[in-house]
Amino acid sequence: MYKIGEFVEMTGLSKETLRYYAEVKLLEPAYIDPVTRYRYYDDGSYFEAVLLAKLRRFGFTIQEMSAVMKDESFAHLEALLEQKRENKRMQIQDLLAQVEEIDEFLASGRE
Template sequence: MYKVSEFSEMTGLSKETLRYYAEVKLLEPAYIDPKNHYRYYDDGSFFLAVLLGKLRRFGFTIQEMISVMEDESFAHLEELIQQKKRNIQMQMEDLQLKLEEMREFLESGKEEEG
């Protein structure tokens, strides 16, 4: 069993994030001491915490993460990640077009000066 501070260090999730994930029933502690209310996590929680950290980095919303956790088979996880990839690709293409427009705009300004 790991105290919250140890588990936070192991997983890279802040104590506040772990507390919030417990509140929304995304990642609940394996044990809560009834006397002092300290929360403890176990090895089984580690995989889920790492997965949640990855999903958050991939841009998953809390609701999407809850959906993944509720689907214990993770059947739709690959599909959701593929959709996130497509969205990021579209955003990158859009940003690339904006960069090109900016470059052209700046170039046209230099031509008018000269």
């Protein structure tokens, strides 16, 4: 079992994030000491935390992360990741189009 401070160092998630994830039932501690109220996490929690950190990095919402954690099938996760990848590609295209538009606007101002 890992205390929350150790778990923070292992996963890169902040204490606030872990508390919030517990509050929304996304990642609950494996054990909470009834006297000290210290939160403890186990190895299973570690793998879930790593997955949640990746999903957050990929832009998943809390609702999407919750859906992934409830539906443990890889097929569901794979479909969501493919959708995220496509959304990111579209965002890149939009940003490149905006850069091109800025370049054209700057060029027209110089003429």
